[in-house]
Amino acid sequence: MIKEIGSEYWLEEPNIQANTNIAVEYFFLGRMALKAIIIELKKQGLRTVLFPSYCCNSMLSPFLEESIEVFFYDVNYDTNEVIFDINLINDYDILFATNYFGYKKSDMNDFIGLFLRNNKVVIEDNTHSMFIKNDYSADYVFGSIRKWMPTIAGGAIFKSKNVMESDKGSPDIEYCMIKKKAMALKANYIKKGIGNKENFLSLYNQFNDYVDTENRILNIDDYSRRVFENLNVEVMINLRKRNASFLHKQLKKMEVDTLFELSEEDCPLFVPIMLRNKAERDNLRNRMIQNSIYCPVHWKKPKNCQSNIYDLELSLICDQRYDINDMKRIIKVIEGEIN
Numbered sequence: 417m418i419k420e421i422g423s424e425y426w427l428e429e430p431n432i433q434a435n436t437n438i439a440v441e442y443f444f445l446g447r448m449a450l451k452a453i454i455i456e457l458k459k460q461g462l463r464t465v466l467f468p469s470y471c472c473n474s475m476l477s478p479f480l481e482e483s484i485e486v487f488f489y490d491v492n493y494d495t496n497e498v499i500f501d502i503n504l505i506n507d508y509d510i511l512f513a514t515n516y517f518g519y520k521k522s523d524m525n526d527f528i529g530l531f532l533r534n535n536k537v538v539i540e541d542n543t544h545s546m547f548i549k550n551d552y553s554a555d556y557v558f559g560s561i562r563k564w565m566p567t568i569a570g571g572a573i574f575k576s577k578n579v580m581e582s583d584k585g586s587p588d589i590e591y592c593m594i595k596k597k598a599m600a601l602k603a604n605y606i607k608k609g610i611g612n613k614e615n616f617l618s619l620y621n622q623f624n625d626y627v628d629t630e631n632r633i634l635n636i637d638d639y640s641r642r643v644f645e646n647l648n649v650e651v652m653i654n655l656r657k658r659n660a661s662f663l664h665k666q667l668k669k670m671e672v673d674t675l676f677e678l679s680e681e682d683c684p685l686f687v688p689i690m691l692r693n694k695a696e697r698d699n700l701r702n703r704m705i706q707n708s709i710y711c712p713v714h715w716k717k718p719k720n721c722q723s724n725i726y727d728l729e730l731s732l733i734c735d736q737r738y739d740i741n742d743m744k745r746i747i748k749v750i751e752g753e754i755n
């Protein structure tokens with residue numbers, strides 16, 4: 417059986433090693449942490465946000481649900497760089513800042529400083545920059561934990577200007593057990609070749625459907641919190657850096673464009689490559705799937721968002737589950753497809 421690369425995490429108990437990246441407050445999902453922050457800011461009378469045009473819908477929807485007026489700043493790709501086009505600082509109450517894929521080069525520290533100096537409120541989404549060294553200067557920092565490791569769910573506020581009293585419900589335990597069962601079945605399938613893929617895929621889907629319809633603010637489940645707090649972060653970071661570094665070197669030789677160059681301080685979530693057009697990106701993605709490699713695309717374009725990144729980007733897998741032989745398989749497919 418060919419080993420699958422990518423997609424949902426399987427069950428893996430953490431090594432007991434305290435993760436120092438401890439949150440101020442945990443939530444079931446990243447979007448719920450953001451919603452708690454927005455509710456707090458609404459109490460202070462804030463009504464408008466300046467938001468990146470390259471984003472995912474789950475970052476945007478909490479603002480829309482809370483009737484905050486959203487204005488976009490352009491985020492576009494230009495030769496190994498992401499360009500932020502931001503002006504008219506005084507026209508908006510809130511700046512929503514973010515980082516892309518765990519590459520330090522896309523941090524928005526200069527803009528964050530500028531907005532803070534103008535007495536604006538800054539929310540930073542650190543979902544992608546969670547494992548980069550950063551003294552967060554934004555007023556509020558939150559992220560989604562579940563993108564990085566085998567948790568059931570997980571989001572958190574990592575920094576908050578003031579103490580917040582979030583009224584949190586409990587997640588549906590039945591759905592949490594469904595996800596945990598899916599992860600256990602996938603672990604058996606990947607590690608021992610036992611079982612049927614359709615079974616765990618349908619369970620993951622059931623959980624994901626539940627998550628997408630849940631818009632209350634919920635607490636994290638105990639299992640996810642335990643995984644996050646006991647993850648050996650250093651090992652994870654080193655494995656990601658090693659895999660990403662290998663991919664970057666090979667991609668350079670093949671003259672495949674990456675969204676960023678890799679630097680020492682980065683901790684990539686994925687290695688984003690940029691293809692010449694959408695057809696080329698989609699063909700490569702499909703070719704990967706035929707080889708049991710599941711690379712996501714970031715993101716499905718939300719309504720009213722414009723950026724040249726959506727159609728061209730493909731996220732190569734580089735996470736801690738994989739070794740250099742797996743990275744070689746990814747490169748081989750790209751070599752066969754791009755010319």
Ligand SMILES: Cc1ncc(COP(=O)(O)O)c(C=O)c1O
Binds near residue numbers: 448472474560561570
């Ligand atoms: C950058 C970023 N922030 C926040 C979120 C929301 O996280 P969650 O899915 O845990 O609500 C996502 C989800 O894809 C994301 O990509």
